[in-house]
Amino acid sequence: MYLRRRIIDRLSGTWMVISLVTILLLPLIIGVGLYIKAAPVFEQHTLTELITSSNWAPTKGKFGFWPFIAGSLYVTVLAFIFSAPVCLLAAIHLTQYASKKLVRIIHPVIDILAGLPSVIYGVWGILIIVPFISGYLAPLFGQNTTGYSILAGGIVLAIMCIPYMLNMLMEVFKTVPMGTREASLSLGATYWESIKHVVIRHSRPGIVSAFGLSLAKAFGETIAVMMVVGNRVLSSLNPFDPGYPLPALIANNYGEMLSIPMYDAALMFAALLLLVIILVINLFFRYLIHKTQKA
Template identity: 35%
Template structure:
């Protein structure tokens, strides 16, 4: 039985419990609702909660713990000498999973029985052909120990799924009978339901927090593994980025940091003034007709896929800047440049600044405008001295969102700025960013445990620290310069 089908069974039993609980509550008072502590629906909800929640918690815990236990057991069953030289544990385990999946597909699509699967030989030509038909290509020198481990791994998974199904169904039925036995006229079903809702809200907040913690921990742990293989001095103090997959790599981060900041600075230099001025015009000066047309037109820019912006940078903006600015001035000959990516990214970020700033400016109370006008201020003075200081926190938030979007952008940089990691002040030269290199380092045939792959996590952690510092600085600016009104 699959996990999805088991989940449907739990929900179906809980839904049945809802109806039974509601009916049992009404029957306990012969239909007189005044004798019930809670409304009949709360009794049904209490049965639903006590039936589904324990079973779902057991299923979740099982699914989280099962892979760790099974994989550790599988790894321990493989004799160290039986693994081919140069193969890491992660690669062997990946091969085991892939072969086990192929055997499952083989059983599903053919007439082979479980006994036939157990008797298969890794070096059999027939086996290779059958697995190739279901999308699993085995090398000519498949390790027999790994193949036998894949068969055992598959059998353990099937057994664990059967045990989990039995346990979850038993917990579901136990919860159903227990919750139905508690229904009485004086049973505080509403309290149970409300406490469950509060627990759900707390769990949702906890998931959001733990997701952030999990992201940070994954970056920190993998970065620690990277620094065990590559010196932190070379990473933080080298100005050369030259990953060589055969050894002798230079993995200095500063060319990538410089490219990221340079492209983002140009993008914000384009988007922030245009977006903020557009927001002020739409909120304070434009008529309703103009606002109804211009605001949706600007927001359309936010719906355009970034790959389209990248193609626009590659085909239109890049050649234009090269032919009419860089080449005549003798400062560049390539259509891929920081200026190309920065300009196009700035156009993409205009809606992020203008729409949010417009909403924040419109949220400033009209009484503040009226008071300013009553003191004799002009409209421009009111905007500068009253509205913008009051809306500063929201405007800074909009700029922060645009900055984070610029720092994390990949496709526009790939197509518009190129992939050259260098330190240069010339905006018409090709450069690259941290996000582009993260993608390039995690794609390819390199082993996951190598420094050239693990460096992607160090880059991600560095990007996270830069973004966090940006938020701290913005928070300081907001607290220092914002105007507070009662």
């Protein structure tokens, strides 16, 4: 009986370790897998050439990813500009001013927003944002557009970022000790002054991390952006023009990539690039959070 329990314990313990180690090695395995597939493209092009060149002609073996990287950066930055102020204000309201009732309502709201599949945001974007841009917003600026644009991608992405960013910001503000705020209030500061000078200052690393992680999240978002962004290579900085972010490029071309030489390697390189960028951002800002949580 005792022996049986020992054996079971040993077996299950081993399985636990194997599972955990596998999960932790996952990014490495994915990275190596993608690198092996992407290797042929490195034989003919240098890394800087791939990233900075704008010459995109897969049939001629020219793979310059810069327009796609720029497209990704553009929608991501737009999404950040739209979502950051809203999330910051909402997080302040929900942690400092709001009634218990509102906070109780907002939690499931955040969960559902975070849980809605990407494709649903895409559908909503096509139904609402795209016609809104082509019908109202663009004429207002004297522009002519189909609505499928960088701007549409930015707005849809901004909304997808909200639950993620808001949740992290609320966590950050909750860790500010009540005492420091009360000290500020007792010195005659208004509520807002205490928030501005004490709460926000105290949680600055947390805010920066929340923003950084949301940027990384937005950078890798695929389906929803791809549905509204127009998928044409970025030609100008006009937000009413269509763009072509990196994830959309991968998703759109997986069908034909096997028929053009080197194309699959180039696209796997794009996936590897995404992985590395996002993993580095994540590791950096998570480290910042871990460090400040300890202090």
